[in-house]
Amino acid sequence: MTSENPLLEVENLRISFPTRTGVTQAVRGVSFTVGREKLGIVGESGSGKSMTGRAILRLVPSPGIVTADKLAFQGEDLLTAPEKRLRDIRGRRISMVMQDPKFSLNPVMTIGAQIAEAYRVHSKAGKAEAKQRTLEMLEAVRIRNPERVYGLYPHEVSGGMGQRIMIAMMLIPNPDLLIADEPTSALDVTVQMQVLAIMDELCSKRGMGMIFVSHDLNLVASFCDRILIMYAGRVVETCRASELHAAKHPYTRGLLDSLPRLDDTRAELPVLARDPAWLEG
Amino acid sequence: MITVHDLRVTFGHGADAVAAVQGVTFDVKPGESFGLVGESGSGKSTVLRAVVGLNHDWTGTIAVDGKPQTPHRDKAFFKSCQMVFQDPYGSLHPRHTIDRILAEPIAIHRLGNADARIDRVLRDVGLGPQFRFRYPHQLSGGQRQRVAIARALVLEPRVLLLDEPTSALDVSVQAEILNLLKRLRAEHALTYVLVSHNLAVVAGMCDRLAVMNRGRIVEEMDAASLRRGEAREGYTQQLLRASQGYDRAAADSFKDFA
């Protein structure tokens, strides 16, 4: 399903950061494609999963250097696209949801005004239409009283609602691809489920592709279609989400084993012994 | 070991007052590991901070080791009761070496023999003496949390309060820290109160637990029934379902419990 007409093609993506002691490679030759599906990228901190997500929109912080044999969105090269074209793609065609809504929302603008602006920037719609669409969108992310929330400031809403608002803002231009970087990690489990359900529904309804970056194996396995497991800047294993439990790579196995389980009777959790050979893939 | 009776904590005054904890009662026996489970805003951390003396505005009864506690604690109290914080990146002084961090409690309590104590406690938490003169920024998250545990243990307390000790760590590191905490409890006959939002962590670490929601204890149960998934209250059942991964139908059925 992905091979026919992939939304995003990434080949041999590399991200490096020059430091005092030399060059640190955050991502070392990652290749994957995303179709109209939910692709999970899982890894621990420092695995390069977030950087991979950011590199797609050329949002890698300076002085990071991004190279790739191919980084194409619907056939269009993102690496060489001029900044102006990229601004057009960001938001309208590809959206990104970050972990903490408090840092991504403008604190001195009402929520409604921000979402409506996001819509108008990309659609050239009138004010009334933008407001109408915004209210519809807030309703779509299951905010019970959209009219009231429209006039609130970001600090007046809870974390869960803030994240739903972020999702509304990112989805209102109707993008083809959503990159979600730990979108629910700061939320309580029940709220997390509800937010995921909203994203799931919007994904299937609009035929949107999604890259879901997370550290939570169980969550990704139950939410996504396909999973990339990253370790030290490389993809060590790719599998269908439903087959994660049958993963072969010792790193993936080690991660799965080290998770505490509710019905655990193990006296000690197995500790991941890192094999230097994993660094080479 | 710890008795909390009708604990109430209110933040703010007058119209802005928020009742964070509304009448919480529980008992922890010596040597027991007790879990406090709940989502953010449930008041679980607030209870812990009141017990340890970081929060002064409470009413009710708190007794530790048989001694009733007032909001302000003396030095002797801290010798017997210590706490480990959630964020290992924020709980170590950025300008102090590990040595200085561990020497501070020894100096405050005038225990003497600092070198031997620091070496022993570092080895206890699985860090070698080569870590002693490093700064926190030279350590990984897991190593920092080990230092934080070492700092709590240096005074040889009988009670350790753990506030989400692994939620800021990677899963593979979480396993190491949980194993370490289990081993330390056995070796030093410690009493634990573990605050966590992660049911699986609590199931593995605790003997008994209380589920909190909106400042109240919803239900108290033992870990064996949690492992079997036997919850009496709807709220706990919902929490159990949510912790088993994403399930569209389950998510749609969730409701707010007041």
Added chain:
Amino acid sequence: MSVQTQNSAARTGGLRAWLTTETPQSRTQAKLGRIYLGWLTFTRNTLAVVGLGIMLLLVAMAVLAPLLTPYDPLAQDLGQRLLPPSGAHWLGTDAFGRDILSRILYGSRLTLMIVLLVAVTAPVAGLLIGTVAGYLGGWVDTVLMRVTDIFLAFPKLILALAFVSALGPGIENAIIAIAITSWPPYTRIARAETITIRKSDFISAVRLQGASKARIILGHVVPLCSSSLIVRVTLDMAGIILTAAGLGFLGLGAQPPAPEWGAMIATGRQYVLEQWWVATMPGIAIFVVSLGFNLLGDGLRDVLDPKG
């Protein structure tokens, strides 16, 4: 891995390896290693190194003044008055025939004295008052900060003028006046930082060890506030030199015939059109030193940023 680092450090020997090791063996080594890394960061900022160079030059001028010039900065020679720069008098002479270069060289001692005395008084007072107010909060905070506000409400130079006229003109009184007028901003900075630090877990942790308030403030809060204060003081030094020069210019700072740079400009201003060098040369000196402090402050910010 740590064992390997240790071995390689031992093999290569060398001070550099000893300083940069991941596994220091003692408190001193850890501290020196940290200083060395700070020095590396500092030297990557070329302008900061220039600033440091200017500072070292200033110190060298002050210490070596008698060796650098054959002239007495106070000796008048009315036959040689208002001479333009030449081989004999590189920067010319002033209205009393005194060599301007000598006066600038000796004047650097006064400048250094002002800088050092203000630097060890005002920020230290500000740091203590600010951290105490910020950490203790409540009525202590209210009282201390209202007093600070009263001082902040006056324009600095006017307040300094008032103090000097009350105390009498002179370089010592000028320094006292500058110190008294420059502590309030440091108090504000220290208090603001203390309030953000106060709530952090590492302060809670030390409270849970039973540490006294004085111990927490001096051992845990002050070290974190002091770095941003050092940066601020360095950047303020330019202003302090200018205030001292301003007081000198108004005749309320150093008294004639002391070769204070501001006073030199003041006496040179009546000749500024015909004998421009009399006022310009000390002006350049003030400018260069102020610039040096600013560059140095920028570099220190890179090194001392608490997030680094």
